[in-house]
Amino acid sequence: MTVTLAKREALSVNGMSTRIAARRVYLDGAFTPATVVIDEGVITAVDPFDATAGTVLPGDAVLLPGLVDSHVHLDEPGRTEWEGFATGTAAAAAGGITTVVDMPLNSSPATTTPEALDAKRAAAAGKLAVDVAYWGGAVPENLGSLRTLSDAGVVGFKCFLSPSGIDEFGHLDAAQLERCLTELAAFDGLLIVHAEDPGHLHADGALGPRYRDFEASRPPLSERAAIRRVIDAARRTGARAHIVHVSDGGALDDVRAAKAEGVRITVETCPHYLTLDAADVPDGAGAFKCCPPIRGGDNRDLLWAGVIDGTIDAIVSDHSPATAELKNNPDFGLAWGGIAGLQTGLSAVHTTARERGLAFESLLPLFTTGPARIAGLEGLGVIEPGAPAHLVAFAPDETFVVDAATLEYRNPVTPWHGKTLTGVVRETWLRGASAYRRGAPVTEREGREILRTPAVVEA
Numbered sequence: 001m002t003v004t005l006a007k008r009e010a011l012s013v014n015g016m017s018t019r020i021a022a023r024r025v026y027l028d029g030a031f032t033p034a035t036v037v038i039d040e041g042v043i044t045a046v047d048p049f050d051a052t053a054g055t056v057l058p059g060d061a062v063l064l065p066g067l068v069d070s071h072v073h074l075d076e077p078g079r080t081e082w083e084g085f086a087t088g089t090a091a092a093a094a095g096g097i098t099t100v101v102d103m104p105l106n107s108s109p110a111t112t113t114p115e116a117l118d119a120k121r122a123a124a125a126g127k128l129a130v131d132v133a134y135w136g137g138a139v140p141e142n143l144g145s146l147r148t149l150s151d152a153g154v155v156g157f158k159c160f161l162s163p164s165g166i167d168e169f170g171h172l173d174a175a176q177l178e179r180c181l182t183e184l185a186a187f188d189g190l191l192i193v194h195a196e197d198p199g200h201l202h203a204d205g206a207l208g209p210r211y212r213d214f215e216a217s218r219p220p221l222s223e224r225a226a227i228r229r230v231i232d233a234a235r236r237t238g239a240r241a242h243i244v245h246v247s248d249g250g251a252l253d254d255v256r257a258a259k260a261e262g263v264r265i266t267v268e269t270c271p272h273y274l275t276l277d278a279a280d281v282p283d284g285a286g287a288f289k290c291c292p293p294i295r296g297g298d299n300r301d302l303l304w305a306g307v308i309d310g311t312i313d314a315i316v317s318d319h320s321p322a323t324a325e326l327k328n329n330p331d332f333g334l335a336w337g338g339i340a341g342l343q344t345g346l347s348a349v350h351t352t353a354r355e356r357g358l359a360f361e362s363l364l365p366l367f368t369t370g371p372a373r374i375a376g377l378e379g380l381g382v383i384e385p386g387a388p389a390h391l392v393a394f395a396p397d398e399t400f401v402v403d404a405a406t407l408e409y410r411n412p413v414t415p416w417h418g419k420t421l422t423g424v425v426r427e428t429w430l431r432g433a434s435a436y437r438r439g440a441p442v443t444e445r446e447g448r449e450i451l452r453t454p455a456v457v458e459a
Contacts, residue, residue: 017037017038017039017044018037018038018039018054018055018389018432019035019036019037019038019050019053019054019055020035020036020038020053020054020055020056020057020063020391020429021034021035021036021049021050021051021053021055021056021057022034022049022056022057022061022062022063022393023049023057023059024061024062024063025046025062025063025383026062026063026064026065026361026364026383027046027383027384029361029365030361031062031361033048033049034046034047034048034049034063035047035048035049035050035053036063036383036389036391038389038432041388041389041431041432041433042386042387042388042389042431042432043383043384043385043386043387043388043389044385045385046383046384046385057393060395060397060398061393061394061395061426062360062393062394062395062396063383063391063392063393063394064096064364064368064383064391064392064393064394065364065368065380065381065382065383065387065390065391065392066096066097066098066099066130066368066380066381066388066390066391066392066428066429066430067095067096067097067098067099067346067367067368067381067392068097068098068099068100068101068367068368068369068371068372068375068377068380068381069092069097069099069100069101069316069317069319069342069345069367069371070100070101070268070314070316070371070372070374070375070377071101071103071244071245071268071270071316071317071318071319071371072088072092072100072101072102072103072316072317072318072319072342073102073103073105073106073318073319073320073321073338074088074089074100074102074103074107074132075088075106075107075321076088076107076120076123076124077107077108077109077119077120077122077123078106078107078108078109079106079107079108080123080410081323081410082106082321082322082323082410082411083319083321083409083410083411084127084410085123085124085127085128085132086127086129086445087408087409087410088100088319088342088409088410089127089128089129089130089132089447090129090408090436090442091319091342091343091407091408091409092129092130092342092343093129093130093408093428093430093435093436093442094343094407094408094425094428094436094438094442095342095343095344095345095346095425096346096392096394096425096428097130097342097428098130098131098380098390098392098428098429098430098435099130099131099132099133099372099377099380099390099450100130100131100132100133100342101132101133101134101135101155101371101375101377102120102132102133102134102135103135103158103320104116104134104135104136104137104154104158104169105137105158105164105166105168105169106166106320107120107123108168109168110137110139110166110168110169111134111135111136111137111149111154112136112137112138112139112141112142112149112169113142113149114148114149114152117134117136117149117152117153117154118152120134121134121449124449126445127445128445128446128447128448128449129430129435129436129442129444129445129446129447130428130430130435130447131390131430131447131448131449131450132447132448132449132450133155133375133377133449133450133451133452134153134154134155134449134451135154135155135156135157135158135192136149136150136152136154136156136157136158137157137158137159137169138157138158138159138172138180138191139159139169139170139171139172140170140172140176141170143176143179143180143183144183146180146183146184146189147183147186147187147189150187150189150452150454151454153449153451153452154452155190155375155376155377155450155452156189156190156191156192156242156375156376157180157184157189157190157191157192158191158192158193158194158244159171159172159177159180159191159192159193159194160172160193160194161177161193161194161195161196161197161198161226161229161230162194162196162197162198162201162222162226163198164194165291165336165337171198174229174233177193177229177230177233178233178236178237181233181234181237181239181241182237182239184239184240185237185238185239185240188240189239189240190240190241190242190374190376191239191240191241191242192241192242192243192244192374193226193230193241193242193243193244194244194245195223195226195227195229195230195243195244195246196218196222196223196226196291196292197221197222197223197225197226197229198222199222199225200219200221200222200225201217201218201222202216202217202218202219203217203333204333205333205334206331206333206334207331207332207333207334208331208332208333209283209284209330209331209332210283210332211278211281211282211283211285211288211332212278213332214289214293214332214333215278215293215294215295217333218291218292218293220247220248220250220251220295220299222292223246223247223248223251223292224248224250224251224254227243227246227251227254227255228254230243230265231254231255231258231263231265234258234263234264234265235258235261235263238264239264240264240266241264241265241266242265242266242267242268242313242374243255243265243266243267243268244268244318245268245269245270245273245290245292245316245318246267246268246269246273246303246306246312247269247270247273247292247293247294247295247299247303248292248295248299249295249299249300249301249302249303249305249306250299250302252267252302252303252305252306252311252312255267255306255311256309256311259311266313266314266374267306267311267312267313268312268313268314268315268316268370268371268374269303269306269307269312269314269315270315270316270317270318270339270341270345271315271317271341271344271345271348271349272288272290272294272318272339272341272348272415273294273295273300273303274300274303274304274307274315274348274349274352275348275349275351275352276288276294276415277294277296277297277300278293278294278295278296279296279297281294283330284330284331284332285415286326286327286328286329286330286332286335286336287327287328287339287340287413287414287415287417288339288415289327289332289335289336289337289338290318290320290337290338290339291337304356307363307366308358308362312366313366313370313373313374314366314367314370314371314374315345315349315363315366315367315370315371316345316371317339317341317342317345318338318339318341319338319339319340319341319342320337320338320339320340321338321340321409321410321411321413322336322338322411322413323336323411324411324412324413327411327413328413339414339415340407340409340411340413340414341414341415341416342409343407343408343409344402344407344414344416344421345367346367346394346423346425347400347421347422347423347424347425348416348421349363349367350363350396350421350422350423351421351422351423354422360396365381367381368380368381368382369381369382376452377450388431389429389431389432390429390430390431391428391429391432392425392427392428392429393425393426393427393428394423394424394425394426395423395424395426396422396423397422397423398422398423398424399420399421399422399424400420400421400424401418401419401420401421402414402416402417402418402419402420402421403417403418404417408442424438425438426438430444430446430447431446433446435447
């Protein structure tokens with residue numbers, strides 16, 4: 001897959017080269033003293049550290065490549081009261097994320113046709129603080145026409161194997177999943193899958209305020225069965241498939257075996273599954289509700305094992321906010337299921353990783369090149385000549401207390417409210433220009449769309 005910036009002109013920073021130096025720059029998997037040279041928004045050289053460079057990071061900060069988050073619900077058009085391009089991309093910039101891939105729901109219309117994609121692009125115009133690409137949706141109604149939507153610019157297709165919670169975004173049954181993957185295999189399209197088997201989901205509607213009742217209603221077996229179904233279908237069709245937001249660490253053994261066999265399968269997990277524990281979720285706290293659910297500590301250990309051994313390909317937010325009224329319903333069966341974590345993901349995971357004795361640099365590919373590779377966004381998530389100058393100044397030892405009211409989200413709801421996290425994003429640069437500086441409002445809107453370039457079919 002190739003992608004192209006919908007807005008192609010280069011961005012200059014005062015019409016001249018910019019140099020950003022740090023004693024710890026993330027290069028080729030390690031931290032090295034270096035100076036990054038930027039011209040026309042592109043990294044042109046990585047030179048030795050120069051204390052006289054235009055911008056020199058203090059000794060307690062590291063320079064990172066801009067993060068990539070391939071799983072974000074920006075909810076516009078149609079449900080802008082939930083989030084929106086302006087607030088969501090501002091939160092991304094504040095979280096060190098310079099590229100997001102927007103999900104085809106919960107916007108309305110859902111991005112299942114080229115016309116709906118046009119509506120989404122129109123809604124995004126002039127609002128982007130970071131770059132945005134788009135997923136399309138695979139639903140029963142548009143099977144057979146996915147290539148047309150792909151050629152319109154989406155980077156791949158999202159489907160559900162159980163009800164999505166959004167009436168206009170239906171789920172695929174086993175036969176439709178097979179048909180979808182067969183269709184995508186013909187042009188090497190990617191299917192990303194919400195993998196829960198509806199046959200193992202035990203409740204729909206009111207459940208009451210006890211979190212353990214909600215967790216039990218969506219057991220690990222539902223994920224395991226659905227993931228096996230995707231693996232089997234990907235094996236038969238030869239298609240590429242990706243499992244989103246894996247919460248069941250026990251499912252990773254099937255993924256390991258499939259990868260070893262050569263099945264074209266990748267998986268992601270999320271900060272809330274790696275850092276939060278079901279035992280600590282207060283009853284009636286809808287901010288913690290997501291599907292699949294946050295599970296217990298032993299399960300979290302299995303997920304971390306998948307991070308360490310490379311089974312998990314990416315850590316992404318699955319940022320899925322809603323209004324405070326929908327989220328704060330004390331009945332876990334009725335509260336909206338989705339975590340707002342776009343701005344805090346890196347810090348939350350870094351905090352827990354430190355507690356587990358893991359090196360910070362070992363995690364960074366899961367926030368950068370991992371999600372970029374899944375979405376086909378080659379050349380992102382790295383600091384090297386020729387790459388866009390998407391950069392982040394991050395203080396890995398600085399702590400802060402999460403205050404939901406100060407986050408950039410449209411709705412100030414987060415399960416990390418009041419928690420002390422380690423690791424602070426101090427500044428984010430987009431093509432060499434400052435997109436976010438800690439303590440200041442996000443005002444720059446220089447983000448661009450990233451569209452998939454239609455494949456050229458040779459005669």
